[in-house]
Amino acid sequence: MSLVSLTKIRSASQNSMKRAISESLGLIDYSFKNKVINIVIKANLCYYWDYSTGQTTDPKFVAALIDLIRERVSTNTDISIVESDASAMKCKHVFRMLGYEQLAKDYNVKLVNLSEDSCEIIQVTAGKQSFSLPVAKTILQADLKINVPKIKYTMDPIKLTCALKNIFGCIPFPRKFRYHPRLGEAIVAANKAMPFDLCVIDGNIVSGVQPRRLGFVMASRDPVAIDAAAAKIAGLNPNRIKYIQLAQQEGLGTTHCVEKGLPLHYFEKSYPRKNLEKKLMGSAYKGILRLKLGQKMGLE
Amino acid sequence: MKSVRLGIIGLGYIGQIHLRHGLRLGNTEVTAVADISAKELNKARNAGVKTVFKNYEDLLKNPSVDAVVIALPTHLHLQCAIQAAEAKKHIFLEKPIARNVQEANEIVSAARKNSVRLMIGYPLRFNKEFRSLKREISNGTLGDIEIAQGTYISAGPFFHRAEGYAPVPVPEWWFSKELTGGGALIDLGSHIINLLQWYFGEIIGIKSCLGYRFNLDFEDSATCLLKFKCGTRAVVNVGWFLQGYQLKVEMYGTVGQAVREHKPGGRPKTAVQMLTRGYSDFHKPHFDELQYFADCLAHDISPSPSGEEGLEDLKVISIAYHNEMFPKP
Numbered sequence: 001m002s003l004v005s006l007t008k009i010r011s012a013s014q015n016s017m018k019r020a021i022s023e024s025l026g027l028i029d030y031s032f033k034n035k036v037i038n039i040v041i042k043a044n045l046c047y048y049w050d051y052s053t054g055q056t057t058d059p060k061f062v063a064a065l066i067d068l069i070r071e072r073v074s075t076n077t078d079i080s081i082v083e084s085d086a087s088a089m090k091c092k093h094v095f096r097m098l099g100y101e102q103l104a105k106d107y108n109v110k111l112v113n114l115s116e117d118s119c120e121i122i123q124v125t126a127g128k129q130s131f132s133l134p135v136a137k138t139i140l141q142a143d144l145k146i147n148v149p150k151i152k153y154t155m156d157p158i159k160l161t162c163a164l165k166n167i168f169g170c171i172p173f174p175r176k177f178r179y180h181p182r183l184g185e186a187i188v189a190a191n192k193a194m195p196f197d198l199c200v201i202d203g204n205i206v207s208g209v210q211p212r213r214l215g216f217v218m219a220s221r222d223p224v225a226i227d228a229a230a231a232k233i234a235g236l237n238p239n240r241i242k243y244i245q246l247a248q249q250e251g252l253g254t255t256h257c258v259e260k261g262l263p264l265h266y267f268e269k270s271y272p273r274k275n276l277e278k279k280l281m282g283s284a285y286k287g288i289l290r291l292k293l294g295q296k297m298g299l300e
Numbered sequence: 301m302k303s304v305r306l307g308i309i310g311l312g313y314i315g316q317i318h319l320r321h322g323l324r325l326g327n328t329e330v331t332a333v334a335d336i337s338a339k340e341l342n343k344a345r346n347a348g349v350k351t352v353f354k355n356y357e358d359l360l361k362n363p364s365v366d367a368v369v370i371a372l373p374t375h376l377h378l379q380c381a382i383q384a385a386e387a388k389k390h391i392f393l394e395k396p397i398a399r400n401v402q403e404a405n406e407i408v409s410a411a412r413k414n415s416v417r418l419m420i421g422y423p424l425r426f427n428k429e430f431r432s433l434k435r436e437i438s439n440g441t442l443g444d445i446e447i448a449q450g451t452y453i454s455a456g457p458f459f460h461r462a463e464g465y466a467p468v469p470v471p472e473w474w475f476s477k478e479l480t481g482g483g484a485l486i487d488l489g490s491h492i493i494n495l496l497q498w499y500f501g502e503i504i505g506i507k508s509c510l511g512y513r514f515n516l517d518f519e520d521s522a523t524c525l526l527k528f529k530c531g532t533r534a535v536v537n538v539g540w541f542l543q544g545y546q547l548k549v550e551m552y553g554t555v556g557q558a559v560r561e562h563k564p565g566g567r568p569k570t571a572v573q574m575l576t577r578g579y580s581d582f583h584k585p586h587f588d589e590l591q592y593f594a595d596c597l598a599h600d601i602s603p604s605p606s607g608e609e610g611l612e613d614l615k616v617i618s619i620a621y622h623n624e625m626f627p628k629p
Contacts, residue, residue: 047458047467048458048470048514049458049543050513050514053543087469088467088468088469088470089467089469093470093475096514096515096516097514097515097516098514099515101515102515
């Protein structure tokens with residue numbers, strides 16, 4: 001059983017976020033070690049959607065976390081915020097557009113595009129699949145790796161993007177769709193190759209069928225436990241999300257968690273869940289893609 | 301000229317729309333296309349275009365092309381339009397006409413010097429809602445228009461809803477002020493400013509307030525205050541920040557008021573229209589503007605929106621950039 005905490009962000013201010021993060025870490029008995037020198041923070045920066053869409057980690061949330069680290073560890077700690085290029089997104093633009101360049105300047109932290117970092121290949125298996133994954137030096141050399149994901153719906157069969165999926169974003173190849181035929185296994189493999197020490201979910205604005213300000217922080221050392229808890233908040237059954245189950249089988253954590261702080265159902269009802277119409281539209285769109293009607297219908 | 305032989309230069313987002321429509325026009329044949337992407341050229345060939353070029357200069361040399369649709373990034377408009385004019389090809393040029401007034405002047409001069417027709421792609425001028433508004437203003441049914449407001453807010457080049465389909469890459473030129481000439485104001489504002497100048501004529505006063513939410517070198521939103529010679533004041537609101545689409549014109553006159561919108565249709569209806577007639581209601585103004593351009597060439601008429609109108613729009617935008625009320629620190 002792993003500890004997962006849930007706390008409320010009282011207002012959208014950075015101080016309020018800092019208090020909620022601090023409270024969340026306290027509830028899972030987490031304390032930063034004094035010896036830590038290099039810290040990596042993996043935010044979730046997805047396309048050029050800003051934090052208000054609920055799709056990307058709020059730079060204010062990351063700033064609040066950095067404040068806390070500097071207070072608890074040392075003002076001299078080296079902190080790097082990392083992300084990698086994706087098929088449709090370039091870090092050089094996303095860091096600037098989403099406010100991370102300003103954050104780096106204000107807090108004297110580094111922004112690292114993992115796609116431009118030197119890498120080491122790590123062999124790893126997940127389920128029946130084996131992978132040779134490049135892992136960036138910045139990640140390999142970090143003493144403490146903090147995963148700061150969002151909770152989002154995504155396409156079947158993955159269904160949910162949260163802590164485990166966010167680490168998939170550390171794979172430096174921009175064209176990550178090469179992994180899509182075995183995406184679940186690739187997510188688990190990425191987490192095995194790059195195990196992170198701590199997960200802190202930015203739940204200030206969540207993204208379901210639409211964004212909504214729910215104002216919460218979740219924290220856990222266990223990415224599987226936190227994903228299982230996040231799935232429940234989003235109205236999904238973690239036992240029916242294959243990659244979460246696979247992550248558990250591969251020893252990355254457990255779906256059985258001990259809830260600390262607010263109970264999960266505190267936010268369950270207000271999460272913007274998929275209704276029947278959205279589910280039907282999703283199925284129809286999948287059908288269109290399968291029948292290759294997309295171009296005729298102006299969808300691609 | 302009875303039938304128009306059209307060449308399409310650039311098969312990006314808007315070029316593909318023109319190609320799809322060009323293949324369905326009554327008095328037009330798309331005889332050639334040019335694009336740097338082999339994939340897009342193959343798609344065009346499969347759609348029935350006989351001649352494809354990787355280089356638009358080769359297309360311009362082709363005698364079986366009477367007129368060209370230039371749907372290239374803005375920084376390539378000047379060179380391509382001048383070469384097209386010199387090759388005696390009539391030109392349908394996507395908006396904005398150019399990156400700046402000087403380039404726009406050169407394009408207009410080249411078209412005049414070579415006696416070729418030049419039309420700027422402003423599809424809102426072919427939207428039935430906005431056309432009916434023009435009639436109402438001209439007929440006086442709204443009285444004297446005191447205040448107008450034009451709003452065009454969308455995600456701009458980042459045009460995917462977060463909860464929608466998978467995102468596609470944003471072409472690199474969109475991130476460079478040097479290549480675009482500006483941001484949301486030149487991109488979306490040019491549509492609204494052209495429409496308002498069509499309605500009300502000459503603009504005599506311009507102020508702007510620009511937004512920089514996404515920390516780019518140029519504005520991602522803008523509010524402009526325009527004063528027309530006829531007395532009307534208008535507010536133009538444009539932006540790239542909305543994960544949705546809002547295109548609306550409001551008029552408040554001494555007799556009545558009117559609000560007109562250009563809305564995307566529902567998905568099922570759009571799907572049926574695309575499968576049956578090849579274009580949706582949303583893109584009908586694009587279809588109609590191309591048809592109008594072909595008709596103008598067939599009947600030897602000067603098209604409107606003309607190059608001169610595109611130039612006037614750019615002059616207004618240029619002044620707006622210089623007359624910022626609260627400049628960026």
